[in-house]
């Protein structure tokens with residue numbers, strides 16, 4: 001199978017949620033020498049974007065979206081060790097979670113993998129994380145950064161609720177707040193008072209490093 005055929009097949013099989021085929025093609029791609037980023041950005045992610053587009057048009061429904069998501073999550077587990085491969089020592093600690101009311105986690109998990117790959121220690125609180133759970137995790141783990149993911153326009157307001165909870169607990173100044181997720185924009189991040197926003201997992205790592213360096217320079221450490 002040529003590279004083009006493999007990527008096209010991986011795209012198609014993800015679209016229809018054929019998990020066994022997706023796992024097989026992911027392994028075959030790696031065996032053929034394709035990088036994990038190629039499989040992700042040239043097949044898996046575009047396929048899920050098409051799933052979303054079909055859902056919006058009413059051609060796909062929640063079950064189709066669910067099986068496509070499961071197929072993608074399976075591929076991500078194969079790619080995880082390759083994407084997170086690092087010899088670097090820990091450069092910072094981040095608490096991550098998908099906000100309350102939101103069960104999407106594929107994007108958050110990909111961000112976590114890239115953070116681990118860049119040398120961050122990641123404490124993943126999972127999905128549907130309530131503000132008080134973020135507060136408790138920050139008190140327990142004392143991270144440099146807290147990351148909130150939201151994938152629905154209806155759950156984006158939880159960013160503000162989380163930041164309010166941090167303020168109330170006296171933690172807001174102790175932690176950098178980063179936000180992201182498909183419907184989130186830099187403008188929205190500014191409005192809710194987040195310190196940083198990124199559109200994708202790679203950009204999230206770059207932004208986190210910048211914010212951390214700035215914070216450490218200001219604190220003189």
Ligand code: B1M
Nearest residue numbers: 052069102103104105106107147152153180181182200201
């Ligand atoms: Co849902 N869903 N979904 N869904 N789903 C979307 C998000 C949607 C855009 C589809 C669409 O209509 N086009 C739409 C939201 C519309 C909106 O609000 N604007 C939607 C909807 C409507 C829903 C339901 C309401 C459907 C229903 O029940 N009627 C429902 C909500 C459930 C809930 O959460 N309460 C629902 C359910 C589901 C499933 C459970 C079936 C499944 C989730 C499976 C899972 O995650 N375990 C699912 C899926 C698979 C999708 C789509 C198709 C794919 C999401 C995905 O994984 N993308 C999605 C369509 C789409 O996104 N185009 C859709 C791939 C992933 C790598 O990208 O998630 O963007 P992404 O993550 C990126 C960036 O956002 C960024 O980096 C990531 C990696 O590069 N990022 C950060 C993420 N977090 C970050 C944090 C940062 C920085 C960057 O700093 C902290």
